Amino acid sequence: MYRTVQQSLLAHIQALLAQKYDVTLASLAVEQPPSIALGELALPVAFELAKRLRKAPRVIATELAVELSASLPEGVASVEAAGAGYLNVRFDRAAIARDVARDRHADIGGAGFKLVEHTSINPNKAAHIGHLRNAILGDTFQRLLRPDSYKRGYEVGVQNYIDNTGVQVADVVVGLMHLEGKDLASTRKLLDDLAAQGKRIDYYCWDLYARVSQWYTADPTQLDTRKQLRLATLHAIEHGGNEIAEVADLIATSVLRRHLETMQRLSIEYDFLPRESEILHLHFWDAARQLMIEKGVLYLETEGKNKGCWVMRRAGSEAQEGDGPDEDAKVIVRSNGTVTYVGKDIAYHLWKFGLLPGKDFGYRKFHEYPTHTCWISTDKASEPGHMVFGRADAIYNVIDSRQNDPQTQVVQALRGMGFTEEADRYTHFSYEMVALTPRCALDLGYTVSEEDQKKPYIEVSGRKGFGVKADDLLDQLIAAARTEVDSRHPDLSEEERGTIARQIGVGALRYFMLRYTRNTVIAFDFKDALSFEGETGPYVQYAIVRAANIFRKAGTTAEASLAAMESLSVEGFLDGEEGSAVWETWLLVSKLTLMIEQCISTSEPAYLSRYAFQLAQQFNNFYHRHHILNETDPGKRALYLATAAVAQREMIRALGYLGIEAPERM
């Protein structure tokens, strides 16, 4: 509702400015006054106009207030000049509250297919906390976009790109075949044995990957031989149709299934898993190469250090007209004819926007979620019933900030090819890494150098096997929650307690990853991550449970409490000092759509987690201030019940978008 009133007010003022002063402003700043006593909205527009109109801000504000008062927009009670020239707006509290109770709100959504890509973990090791941040950010964002019962939303597809033919997979294959002397058959047996013992293949690979990485450089006399072995393995995997490639596929697919399980524990699901093997075998690059040459962004370098390579100019250096070769250009095709990572990525992104004529993946069913199918790419014919993904109007790539440069290269290529609209709708959803505090690393038993101990944080490294695995962290969180639940609810069944503990653990984890803004490095520490108090997911869950307890004890429901608002005269109850405190809860509650819009337009889910916390804090405040069940005035009691109901409703919704469930009890 907040957004609805704000919009109509701004439209009113724009019209007024045009009519009275003959000015149009590109955008109007709106804020909230420092105190609710001053009103619900404040506009500093008079300051902006002061110079232009050669009048004191206060005078302009007063004039505007008079004009606006003549015909107030819906939901607005009064407008007045305040301070040095602010235009303060007071809401019609009773009317707004009634609308909020009725769940009137602005809609969110529009046309166009939005493709969100996240997770994209190399399928050669267990997921760690860095991957968790990626997946949780992407999944939350996807929830904000999707159609649901609250909003119209956008058509959305969620992809998880699988680099099943890269060096990281090759490394694990080298480990299996050369360090452990396995072949296809014994690798199969390994998988069966691990499964029988209830062990995780991704954990096994975690250790193996770290071992191989060390092994490559362990013996100086073997450096070249091992490097060659690594390269030969990679090429065999890329080429396909041999035993090495089969081992790689077996491992990559098994690890991928584990990743899907890990993510599903966190309510994270995917629609499609495009794999690099198909990008290779279906020759996406050939089509892209031809297109790039046609459009003039890719050219053969004939001189200098990049002689014999097909290169592309870097972003920001296109004005260069000099004679000599552009030494700064990015190599796309090596002199040996193979394509680089950025080249393949350009081809892939042309496909995402439907710009690769005649090229699409084959689609095969891979995993069934309760409500939908997850598809995977294949170079064979498609199974029926699949969705088509390569036709995006806008894309969001959740990729950490270390890939800023290559991402910029891809956008630059699109722009250079004349696909400027696509380039404009390409969002690199960038975020900073999750690192470990030195203290945390020591606690985990890693050896930390003197130098590293002085740093604020240490980068996680799969190659070194240095990091916290996603499943381990989740297990710990759930166990900690379980201990609490067991002591608080010995009466509940084993299964119920398990469910609640899982909801709390997931809530704590997802909230932890979402409370930091994207460009903040998270220095991970168990003490912070395992906290259930203060600004955490469980704090919000607890507020929801409290509200539920009130309805139970009052012998009513949230729905009935909201319906009661229809016949309730709240006119006096939301004013004055005491009423204002209650009103502030309603006002905050009315801002959900505004928050979601903000999260979408800035690609920043952290605003919503903050909002959820603020709601819970506001509700807890209200809860301690007004003892609802002891309230003897029936009008007040009804209003308080409705207050708890709207607060609970929006807390549940906000948590829902964050991918966090609200437990019945906790």
Place this chain on the structure above:
RNA sequence: GCGCCCGUAGCUCAGCUGGAUAGAGCGGCAGCCUCCGAAGCUGUAGGUCAGAAGUUCGAAUCUUCUCGGGCGCACCA
């Protein structure tokens, strides 16, 4: 060397499309469970917003420079 990001309370972070007195959590101190669950609430202490100059009626927020920290700058992916 070049590019991007960051520097706000003891610690971890919000605030950064310029706007009224710079906020929250944790930690500290002092309180609140015969009363809707204390995973909670109240009060209190704590800040030259890294530093300097500039733009502006107004700067934590915009510009430039300096200092400090991080991450990128491959014919790796």
